[in-house]
Amino acid sequence: MKTTDLKLYKGNIFYFNENITLKDFSPDKEAPGRLYHYIENGLLAVENGKIKAVGDYDTCIKDFQDAQIIDYSGKMITPGFVDTHLHVTQSGIVAAYGEKLLEWLNNYVFPCEAAYHDDLAARIDINFFLKELIKNGTTTACGYGPLKYKATDILFEELSRRNMRFITGNTMQDRNSPKYLSLPAKENYEIAREIILKWHNKGRLSYAITPRFAFSSSEELLGLAGALKMEFPDLYIQSHIDENFAEIEGIKKLFPWSKNYLDVYDRFGLATDKTIFGHCLHLTEDEYEGMRDKKVIISCCPISNSFLGSGLFNFRKMMEFTDRITLGSDWGAGNTLSMLAVLDEFYKISMLQDFKVYSMTRWFLATLGAAKSLGLSDFIGSFKPGKEADFIIIDPKATELLSYRSARVKNIYELLFVLMTLGDSSLIEETYIYGQSMKGFE
Ligand SMILES: [Zn+2]
Structure with missing residues (x-):
């Protein structure tokens, strides 16, 4: 029987x-x-x-x-719930006081993420994080993982043990980062490749090429990230874009040839229909059109945006260009993993822009809508x-x-x-x- x-x-x-x-x-x-x-x-x-x-x-x-x-x-x-933007490695600095993006990364995030160089500490921290995430009712997420191979491997192992549908990868960075949290471009690439071969599409797990953001990436690193996408076309890509004015000014200096921030990622083949861009706050008209034309997935992170004083996501305008809009806690800068709280903040930041977002619309964005945007609606949502x-x-x-x-x-x-x-x-x-x-x- x-x-x-x-x-x-x-x-x-x-x-x-x-x-x-x-x-x-x-x-x-x-x-x-x-x-x-x-x-x-x-x-x-x-x-x-x-x-x-x-x-x-x-x-x-x-x-x-x-x-x-x-x-x-x-x-x-x-x-x-489906949370499309969070940092697995940042539980240790949630609720850290008083900085904007770039200072906040240097003062809090980078020292915290360095703790992941110790395998046991990494495992304890990952287990704490996943417990919190699940307690909040999130069953799928797109997460930025650790820098190094071993800790990333542990993350995949722990996700696999829980049988979660999850999208993640090692966070790559090779410039504008402290020495202790930076690897040569080639080494970032090699770690990614090894993890992809071991974990991508294993059970319910998907790998995402994860350059933290163009500001902490050399052209060589972005080129190698693009090469991974060419070699494994079904990979996701995740990164940050247009979050903070100082960051955007930095991008103009680092990539003087670029038309705009989106153009930097696009030049290296990283703006695709499987790319999840976090924030998307200060877009030029060209970038709005680019987001539409490249069919990228938008992850709005309202709690983080309020906390770091980054700006207000313009949902009304974004909807004119694309329906691939999702929500993220941006745990780390976001001070909660509750998607209910994210949905509440999304309502408030829209009200600040005289736009009322109805209950069903919001709930959809954090469930079936996100599953559809991620191409996962055959499985979840x-x-x-x-x-x-x-x-x-x-x-x-x-x-x-x-x-x-x-x-x-x-x-x-x-x-x-x-x-x-x-x-x-x-x-x-x-x-x-x-x-x-x-x-x-x-
Ligand atoms: Zn983030």
Whole structure:
């Protein structure tokens, strides 16, 4: 007899309709019902890590008479969050006071990341980070990894142990960096190549070519990063762009031949439809057009942008050029891994620009929308049967305040708004990765 691990989850199920894109969300009104599914008293059936069925409890239960039921009545069952920009190595300097980007990197980030030269310290730190990430309900992320081979290998090992769908790579840098956190271009390249051969496309893991940013990269390094993309065309690329004015001035001096910041990456074949650019705050008109033409993936990191005083992401304008817009915590400069908090800040920075972003639109960006932008929507982002079962349980009564406030909402739109405005990791009751509860995972 074939053995399975069929499990049934009962609760209020919320997920987006498979076929929609950001363009389906109107800037002037909340999303119509055809864009999403909200099934109060629903059932999610999961088998061998995949979604088996989803629907109304009373109807669906008839197909699964003898299976184990896990009862989350009154709680929300929904796909896990996707965070498209964070730094695995920066837990040690979260909440470091008072600097803008370049000073902040030199004073806090670089010394902190050097701790990863010690393998045991790296493993302890990575485990701490992943525990926090999962506790916050994030099941997929694009992360900047350590500089060196061994620590990057440990990161992949730990991700593999949890069976997470994750995109990451060793962070490369060879200039404008302290000696202790800099490697010759060729060595960065060789580490990357070795990691790619060992880990890329292994299980649910993908490798991302990760030059920290052009400011800390020589032309030789960017050229070698481009060579990796030529050799392995399905790799992701991630880097920072147009975050801070001093950084942008620096780019003009370092690459005097360039038309703009985006042109630097493009010259080396690094602006592609699998490139995730963090920040995108101070774009020229040419760069907006370039982002559209190259079909790059945008990662807006509003908490980090506020914290470092970098600027305001212009969502309204970006949408005129592309729908490949996603959100990131930028953990490190971002002081939380909660995508609920990121969604809250995204609302606030848009309000500062007189633009109201509706609840459904925001939630979409951090779930199915991100999965689509990353080309992963065949695997994650909704509850279509056959997809991988990465989901979370949200308790809208997790705190006294939430309980008080959520008892007064009239519909799902208001509920989502309250969860994003008041929520953090405390309302994520459980995180399931590939059908496995991560509670107590060591
Ligand atoms: Zn970053």
